[in-house]
Each structure stands twice: as structure tokens, then as C-alpha cells.
Amino acid sequence: MLSYRHGFHAGNPADVFKHTVLVTLVGAMQEKPRGIVFVDTHAGAAMYDLTSLMAQKTAEYRAGIEPLWARQGLDSPWRDYLEAVRSFNPDGKLRYYPGSPMLIRSMLRKSDRLYLCELHTSEQQVLAARFADDRQVEVIAGDGYRALERILPPPGGRGLVLIDPSFELKTELELMTDALARALRRFGHGVYVLWYPLIEGRDTAPDAMPGALGLVGEQWLDLRVKFSPAQRLGRMTGCGMAIINCPYRARAVLERLPEEFKS
Numbered sequence: 028m029l030s031y032r033h034g035f036h037a038g039n040p041a042d043v044f045k046h047t048v049l050v051t052l053v054g055a056m057q058e059k060p061r062g063i064v065f066v067d068t069h070a071g072a073a074m075y076d077l078t079s080l081m082a083q084k085t086a087e088y089r090a091g092i093e094p095l096w097a098r099q100g101l102d103s104p105w106r107d108y109l110e111a112v113r114s115f116n117p118d119g120k121l122r123y124y125p126g127s128p129m130l131i132r133s134m135l136r137k138s139d140r141l142y143l144c145e146l147h148t149s150e151q152q153v154l155a156a157r158f159a160d161d162r163q164v165e166v167i168a169g170d171g172y173r174a175l176e177r178i179l180p181p182p183g184g185r186g187l188v189l190i191d192p193s194f195e196l197k198t199e200l201e202l203m204t205d206a207l208a209r210a211l212r213r214f215g216h217g218v219y220v221l222w223y224p225l226i227e228g229r230d231t232a233p234d235a236m237p238g239a240l241g242l243v244g245e246q247w248l249d250l251r252v253k254f255s256p257a258q259r260l261g262r263m264t265g266c267g268m269a270i271i272n273c274p275y276r277a278r279a280v281l282e283r284l285p286e287e288f289k290s
């Protein structure tokens with residue numbers, strides 16, 4: 028039984044990095060008019076109240092979104108990400124933190140569609156209630172890796188899959204690699220974005236993945252950040268985002284992000 032709840036971690040430094048990469052990729056893909064299918068295989072609860080007991084218990088957002096919130100004069104893509112978070116806090120006070128489902132939903136055009144997969148029953152209920160009347164969003168209660176077999180390839184040939192597991196399972200990298208191998212056979216030119224933690228004493232970096240998946244050259248872009256002592260989350264010393272088939276327009280911007288994350 029999985030026990031991870033993202034409410035304890037929402038808005039932390041890992042979320043800031045992950046969601047900035049995500050917003051950048053969505054924006055870059057939408058420069059072309061054709062509709063896009065987005066899949067969030069590990070959706071979480073979509074929206075988090077930072078004043079809740081859960082968020083306050085760990086207060087991880089204090090080293091993540093909170094310091095960024097106060098910053099003025101940020102350039103894109105940090106500015107775009109922050110504007111997206113600000114849109115959920117219209118009174119100017121940081122209270123609500125949008126998870127990946129809400130961030131993607133806020134950027135959907137009429138021609139786009141979003142699938143949200145979630146295994147945890149309480150998160151499933153929250154998602155189902157939140158998107159019940161939303162015809163552009165489908166909530167799938169179940170395994171996100173398996174759901175890819177049903178969803179891919181998307182009818183219009185354009186799609187982005189976010190794979191953001193909690194790494195509670197020691198076999199997570201293998202599950203991810205197997206799912207990606209199957210997904211790439213069905214939809215080889217899709218954009219796939221994987222989050223992973225860098226954990227002291229544990230091998231969680233997907234270094235073997237490009238070889239295992241037969242990816243070549245620019246098909247694989249791996250971005251890593253190391254947390255400062257204030258940002259460090261227990262044994263998590265940093266995190267990474269690996270992107271398969273990164274859109275050309277986003278590449279240079281994304282490659283600069285790890286360096287900018289430090290400043």
C-alpha cells in the first residue's frame with residue numbers, strides 16, 4: 028500500500044523545478060496550433076492549501092515557492108511559472124499551490140485534452156470531484172503506467188506525458204523504463220518528461236535509461252539540480268527531469284534552468 032501524499036511536499040524546491048520545466052514545455056508545444064493530449068500518469072491531488080495541517084507539518088514550501096514568490100523582475104521561464112501560480116492566488120498572498128494537473132489545466136486550449144491518472148483512493152476522489160464537470164479532462168483511477176497503453180498514441184499525433192512518481196518502490200526506475208519502452212513503441216515521437224529524486228545512498232538517477240530504450244543523441248535531455256543546504260529535503264539532495272524528444276523551441280531555455288535554479 029502506497030502512503031505518499033503530495034500535500035506534505037507541495038511547493039517544495041523539487042516542485043518549483045519540476046513545474047517550471049513543465050510550464051516551459053507546455054508553452055513551447057502550444058506554439059503550434061494542432062491540439063495536444065497531455066497525460067499526467069501520477070497526478071496527485073491537483074491543488075494544495077499551504078495553510079493546511081499537512082503542508083504546515085513539513086513546511087517544505089518555505090524553501091521552494093515561498094522565496095520565489097517574493098522575487099521581482101524574474102525572466103521567463105521562471106516568470107511564466109510564477110504567473111501561473113499567482114493566478115491561483117488572486118489576492119496576492121501565497122496560499123494555494125497548484126500541482127501539475129492544475130498547471131496543465133490552466134494552460135489547455137480548446138483543442139487540447141488532459142488525462143489524469145492516480146492510484147491513491149483519497150487523491151482519486153479529490154480529482155474526480157474537482158474535474159467532474161470538465162469535458163477536457165478525464166480522471167483515470169488506476170495505474171498511470173498501464174493507462175498509457177489505452178491513451179497512446181493520441182489521435183492527433185501530438186502528446187506530452189508527465190511521469191512523476193513518488194519513488195516509494197525500489198523498482199520504480201524499472202517500472203518507468205518498462206512503461207516507457209511500451210509507450211515509445213506506440214508513440215515514438217511523443218514528448219515524455221520524467222521526474223526523479225537524487226537520494227543519498229540510493230541509485231535513483233535514470234542513467235541506464237537512454238541505452239535501455241535505444242534513444243539516440245538529442246532524443247534524451249537530462250536536467251539536474253542540486254539543492255542548497257536550506258533546500259535539502261531529508262536525504263534528497265537534489266532532483267532531475269529527463270525529457271525524451273524535447274521540443275526544439277524549449278531546449279535552449281531548459282538547458283539553462285539548472286544553473287539559474289542556483290541563483
Ligand SMILES: C[S@@+](CC[C@H](N)C(=O)[O-])C[C@H]1O[C@@H](n2cnc3c(N)ncnc32)[C@H](O)[C@@H]1O
Binds near residue numbers: 033145193
Ligand atoms: C509526486 S506525486 C505527484 C505530484 C504531481 N504530479 C504534481 O506535480 O503535482 C505522486 C503521486 O503518484 C501516485 N501514484 C503512485 N504510484 C502510482 C501509479 N502507478 N499510478 C498512478 N499514480 C500513482 C501517488 O499516490 C501520488 O499521489
